[in-house]
Amino acid sequence: MQTAQQEFLRAVRLLPPCLRSEVLELPERLTDGAEEIRLRAGRAPALVIAGGETEILPTRRITAAELQLVLEIATRASAHTYADSIRLGFVTAEGGCRVGLCGTAVTDENRITSIRRLSSLCIRIPREKRGCADGIYGRLTDGGFRSTLIVSPPGSGKTTLLRELVRLLSDDGMRISLVDERSEAAGTFEGQPCFDVGARTDVLTGAPKGEGIFLLLRSMAPQLIAFDEITSPSDIEAAETAANCGVTLLATAHGAGIIDLSERALYRKLLDKRIFDRAVVIESKDGKRKYSVEELK
Amino acid sequence: MKIIGALMLVCACTLFGVGQARKLYFRRNCLAGALDALRFMDAELKNGAVPIPDIFNELHRLPETKLHGLFENLSMKMESFGEESLSEIWSGCVMNDRSVSLSLRQRQELCRVGTYLGRYSESEQSDAIAACAEHLEAELKRTSDKASEGAKLWTGLGLTFGLMLAAVLI
Numbered sequence: 207m208q209t210a211q212q213e214f215l216r217a218v219r220l221l222p223p224c225l226r227s228e229v230l231e232l233p234e235r236l237t238d239g240a241e242e243i244r245l246r247a248g249r250a251p252a253l254v255i256a257g258g259e260t261e262i263l264p265t266r267r268i269t270a271a272e273l274q275l276v277l278e279i280a281t282r283a284s285a286h287t288y289a290d291s292i293r294l295g296f297v298t299a300e301g302g303c304r305v306g307l308c309g310t311a312v313t314d315e316n317r318i319t320s321i322r323r324l325s326s327l328c329i330r331i332p333r334e335k336r337g338c339a340d341g342i343y344g345r346l347t348d349g350g351f352r353s354t355l356i357v358s359p360p361g362s363g364k365t366t367l368l369r370e371l372v373r374l375l376s377d378d379g380m381r382i383s384l385v386d387e388r389s390e391a392a393g394t395f396e397g398q399p400c401f402d403v404g405a406r407t408d409v410l411t412g413a414p415k416g417e418g419i420f421l422l423l424r425s426m427a428p429q430l431i432a433f434d435e436i437t438s439p440s441d442i443e444a445a446e447t448a449a450n451c452g453v454t455l456l457a458t459a460h461g462a463g464i465i466d467l468s469e470r471a472l473y474r475k476l477l478d479k480r481i482f483d484r485a486v487v488i489e490s491k492d493g494k495r496k497y498s499v500e501e502l503k
Numbered sequence: 504m505k506i507i508g509a510l511m512l513v514c515a516c517t518l519f520g521v522g523q524a525r526k527l528y529f530r531r532n533c534l535a536g537a538l539d540a541l542r543f544m545d546a547e548l549k550n551g552a553v554p555i556p557d558i559f560n561e562l563h564r565l566p567e568t569k570l571h572g573l574f575e576n577l578s579m580k581m582e583s584f585g586e587e588s589l590s591e592i593w594s595g596c597v598m599n600d601r602s603v604s605l606s607l608r609q610r611q612e613l614c615r616v617g618t619y620l621g622r623y624s625e626s627e628q629s630d631a632i633a634a635c636a637e638h639l640e641a642e643l644k645r646t647s648d649k650a651s652e653g654a655k656l657w658t659g660l661g662l663t664f665g666l667m668l669a670a671v672l673i
Contacts, residue, residue: 223586274622275588283581283589283621284554286628320624 210238210333216301217243217331222275225251228263236260241361243329247273256492257361273309273324280305291388291412293318301400302332302393332393334401338363339370342486342497351375351430353455353481355502357467358488363495364458365390365434367488369401371456372432376404383428384409385418391434416440419448432456442476449481463487464500477502509673513665520661524654529569530604531650534643536569537605537613538636545632548625555589555621556581572602593617612638 214237218229221243229243229251242254247270252259280299281288288297295318296306306328312320339346346354354371356364369391376382386392386409393400394411403409408426410418415433422428431448433441436459445455459473464485467473476482482502489496540562547553547561559581563574573596580592587595594614605613612635619631 219585271588278588278621279585281621282554282556283584284556285622286548286625287552287554289552289624 213333217303217329220276220279220299222272240331245327247325273327276327298389300395302390304330304390333366335366342499343374345499352483354484355482356458356486357461359462362488362490368458373402373404376407381429382407383422383426383431385415385433386411387415416444419444430454434458445481446479505673509669512669516665517661520657523657527650527653531646533569533604534646538639540570541632541636545629548628573600589621590617609642
């Protein structure tokens with residue numbers, strides 16, 4: 207398991223050398239709790255801590271060339287191998303650090319084909335928090351683990367909890383397939399997950415969730431399929447198919463709670479289908495997270 | 504003694520001429536090597552979307568290439584990538600590698616490829632490579648003609664100069 211400082215260092219490695227050395231001099235109280243590094247051309251760099259942005263190095267101004275160099279480092283100077291994800295606005299670098307991109311969109315027939323002249327970058331620092339599921343694991347596995355949906359607003363630790371639950375269930379003997387579309391959950395780099403996702407977990411990286419679920423159903427015969435962020439009807443359709451095949455599901459969704467989910471058309475449809483038996487709702491207050499388990503059926 | 508001295512003088516001058524001729528052929532071979540490397544890069548980008556460091560590695564491992572040293576240097580620098588941009592690394596290696604014989608203009612043309620490498624889509628990188636290859640092909644033709652004419656000229660001049668010098672000194 208990595209320490210908070212090591213996890214931060216992994217993200218800092220993506221920065222240009224002179225900026226990297228300045229960021230490394232920041233006090234640990236800032237860096238240990240950092241969730242994201244925000245870089246904007248012509249502005250000072252900032253850290254996202256407990257949901258809020260803190261400007262670091264106030265006199266330092268980020269240049270467009272530095273933003274470009276971050277992208278080059280993240281893609282190992284091979285942006286063409288990341289064309290699909292750049293089109294979607296992010297790249298996932300070594301160690302599962304997701305770099306969100308913003309700049310001038312290149313379009314073709316009203317579709318974004320690439321992003322040029324970067325203006326802002328958001329480097330997410332993936333955290334492995336062992337033990338974060340300890341308080342709810344017993345309740346979730348009581349009488350056998352059933353399909354569970356993790357619900358929380360963005361940046362509240364859905365992926366971290368998903369990863370931890372996958373690890374615990376996998377080490378407890380469950381054969382799990384993880385559809386890791388953006389390489390965030392397992393942090394796969396060159397075929398090897400950077401995070402511990404358990405002994406019996408097979409990771410499919412880079413595939414769209416819908417297609418990935420079908421592929422894993424055919425190829426890996428999983429007992430549980432885990433995936434991050436249900437965002438489209440095709441994800442729900444694939445999840446329904448998997449559930450109908452007798453596979454247990456573990457997934458995440460953006461929302462403040464079950465009521466919030468049920469007020470949105472996509473998620474209302476998901477709840478109506480009764481694919482998931484339980485929900486874990488994450489509430490974040492002053493940087494602390496509270497997990498509550500709710501029955502859905 | 505005089506005859507031996509004269510013979511040595513003729514040999515030395517001829518060897519100098521041959522050396523100059525070989526330099527011309529070496530430049531031609533380097534240009535041909537650069538063109539082969541560009542074609543290889545283009546194929547790897549188009550057909551396999553291979554990452555740039557892997558392409559450099561493959562090119563450095565290819566035997567019998569005149570640009571072996573250049574790509575070895577590039578591969579080494581890519582191992583600690585992050586200090587400079589690829590464009591800076593590429594132009595630094597292309598402009599400063601003395602194991603390769605290329606004119607300043609040819610080096611500058613190669614440097615232009617570096618501003619596209621790894622930064623844009625395969626097709627844009629491929630277009631930049633094609634533009635550079637076109638220029639280098641014309642240069643290769645010119646250099647080949649120059650090499651075959653120049654080689655004869657330098658060897659003949661060396662021999663003639665040696666003979667004349669020997670005749671004068673004897």
